[in-house]
Amino acid sequence: MTATADASVFGAVHLGYLVIETDRFADWRRFGTDAIGMHHDALSRDLMRFRLDDQECRFLLRRGPAEDVVATGWHIDDHTSFERIETRIRAHGVPVVQGSAEEAALRGVERLLRFPGPKGITQEIYTTPRLSTEPLRMLASGFVTGDSGMGHVAITSTKPAQLRGYFDTVFDARLTDCIDETISGVKLKIRFLRVNERHHSIAVAATQGLPIDPIRTRVQHLNIQAATLDDVAQSYRRVHELGFDMALSVGQHTNDKELSYYARTPSGFEWEVGWNPLVIDEDTWEPTTHQGISVWGHLPVGRTILDKLAQFRAGARSLTRTEDTVPALSGTGIPDA
Numbered sequence: 001m002t003a004t005a006d007a008s009v010f011g012a013v014h015l016g017y018l019v020i021e022t023d024r025f026a027d028w029r030r031f032g033t034d035a036i037g038m039h040h041d042a043l044s045r046d047l048m049r050f051r052l053d054d055q056e057c058r059f060l061l062r063r064g065p066a067e068d069v070v071a072t073g074w075h076i077d078d079h080t081s082f083e084r085i086e087t088r089i090r091a092h093g094v095p096v097v098q099g100s101a102e103e104a105a106l107r108g109v110e111r112l113l114r115f116p117g118p119k120g121i122t123q124e125i126y127t128t129p130r131l132s133t134e135p136l137r138m139l140a141s142g143f144v145t146g147d148s149g150m151g152h153v154a155i156t157s158t159k160p161a162q163l164r165g166y167f168d169t170v171f172d173a174r175l176t177d178c179i180d181e182t183i184s185g186v187k188l189k190i191r192f193l194r195v196n197e198r199h200h201s202i203a204v205a206a207t208q209g210l211p212i213d214p215i216r217t218r219v220q221h222l223n224i225q226a227a228t229l230d231d232v233a234q235s236y237r238r239v240h241e242l243g244f245d246m247a248l249s250v251g252q253h254t255n256d257k258e259l260s261y262y263a264r265t266p267s268g269f270e271w272e273v274g275w276n277p278l279v280i281d282e283d284t285w286e287p288t289t290h291q292g293i294s295v296w297g298h299l300p301v302g303r304t305i306l307d308k309l310a311q312f313r314a315g316a317r318s319l320t321r322t323e324d325t326v327p328a329l330s331g332t333g334i335p336d337a
Contacts, residue, residue: 005088009081010172013195014149016075016129017057017107018222019122020267021064027266028061035239035263036224036273037140037231047106051136052143052224055129056108058150067267069219071114071122072153073107074171074195075129082111082127085170089115092169092328099124108132116326118163119155119218123170140235142227148198148279151223151272155204158211158323160191163204165331171195173202176280177255178289186214190293192255197279199256213323221247221262221270225277232259232275239263251297253277254290262298 022028025048032050033040038059039051046063049056064070076082089096099112109126117123143150157163167173173193181188187208192200205220207213226232232250239246245264252259260274 005084005091007084008172009076009084010174011196012077012081013171013201014075014077014147015072015151015153015195015198015201016055016109016126016149017060017073018069018153019060019062019071019073019107019124021062021066021068021070022267023063023065024067024266025061025063030242031244031263031266031271032059033138035235035242035244036271037138037235037238038143039136039138043106049106049108051132051138052150053136053145054131055145056132057106058145060107068217068269069121069153069222071124072117073109073124073126075109075149076125076127079111079127082113082125085125086113089170089329094326094328105130116324118166118323118325118330119157120324121155121218139238140226140231142231144225144227148196148225149201151225151274152198152201152203153222154190154220155202155218156213156215156220157204157206157325158213159325159330160189160204160206162325162327162330163202164191164193166326166329167193167195167202169329169331175287176200176285177287179255179293180289180291181293194280197282199258199277199280215269217267217269219269221272223260223272223274225258226273226275229259229275232261232273235273236261246301248298249301251294251299253298254292254295257295260298 032038041049048061050059052058096115104112108130110128112126114124176192176194179190190205193202195201247264247270248262250261256277258274258277260272262270262272265271
């Protein structure tokens with residue numbers, strides 16, 4: 001591998017957008033605009049976008065059967081870091097595909113490349129986001145993006161060390177901390193990975209003992225950061241009033257101190273709206289392990305025995321599937337913290 005590919009890209013990588021495939025466009029429009037409070041743009045019968053800020057696209061929804069996140073877009077600060085990532089991926093023998101001009105335009109970006117990612121989630125990198133001149137029309141006062149990126153993605157996995165290895169190989173991700181938690185008798189370890197000053201852009205949750213994945217979707221939840229505490233409270237109220245399912249009530253996390261709630265999206269995965277997470281100081285931060293995900297709150301809302309049975313069935317089915325970790329990029333030198 002060349003010296004160019006070896007140089008770190010940590011700090012030059014930011015979560016930029018997500019691509020969601022769904023057939024539930026009407027429900028998603030109500031969820032995104034009327035409940036969460038984002039700006040909505042209808043592109044066609046089969047395409048729509050949500051904005052959080054002046055960038056043209058933060059969420060691209062395309063019509064299809066997956067009911068899931070199908071691609072993650074990463075904003076790379078500069079062309080040197082972009083080429084560094086491309087070089088290391090190609091050096092590991094993994095195919096890289098250049099996105100078409102139309103695909104880049106839909107995502108509101110320039111210079112788009114894509115390559116395989118864990119659990120079948122395509123990873124995409126881009127350099128320059130396109131900015132919209134159209135004023136934001138949204139119920140929220142704003143969302144925090146900037147140098148920290150737009151939030152995070154949480155993934156459940158039966159092979160957490162390989163997922164850590166993947167994001168270390170591709171983006172030089174660093175372990176921020178871990179959480180040990182027991183939910184409904186199942187012991188979980190959650191590893192939080194950062195690629196910049198945000199406490200984490202990727203969270204990887206795994207059961208301890210029997211290697212099962214109890215989540216149907218590729219992502220367990222995604223997160224966006226509200227500008228104010230009032231934005232969190234008002235969107236929480238709207239989710240309830242509009243009849244969308246709430247997954248977890250308002251609470252505060254032990255590790256990043258973010259105050260948040262989790263709603264259930266029309267596609268089934270969860271959507272966390274949070275406020276005021278801590279920002280990492282690279283000079284002083286040391287990874288630790290916390291017991292439990294929350295200081296207070298984050299209580300399950302409306303779960304029934306049928307929900308638990310469905311989750312058990314999903315976990316049982318996962319035993320018959322092979323989880324895709326993109327072995328060429330997953331590495332083996334990461335200790336399983």
